[in-house]
Amino acid sequence: MYICICKGVTERAIREQVCAGATCVDEVSRNTGCSTQCGKCLLRAQRVVEDARLASSSAPSGAAMGATASA
Ligand code: FES
Numbered sequence: 001m002y003i004c005i006c007k008g009v010t011e012r013a014i015r016e017q018v019c020a021g022a023t024c025v026d027e028v029s030r031n032t033g034c035s036t037q038c039g040k041c042l043l044r045a046q047r048v049v050e051d052a053r054l055a056s057s058s059a060p061s062g063a064a065m066g067a068t069a070s071a
Helices: 011-019 025-032 042-058
Strands: 002-004
Touching: 002 011, 002 042, 011 025, 011 042, 025 042
Parallel strands: none
Antiparallel strands: none
């Protein structure tokens, strides 16, 4: 799912950034361009970063990515 339409940044891309070590939305923005144009996606991006950080801190390594089932 796209989080940032302006820059074409997906939720998955943000989660990958967190798995790679990003700790805040500013870092994700620097690396992906997310939230650097109109800024309307900033809140959503922050939520994804927070959720990914929680998931990566409480799940075994590798389980944070794609852990949600899609039906
Ligand atoms: S939707 Fe992300 S900067 Fe516009």
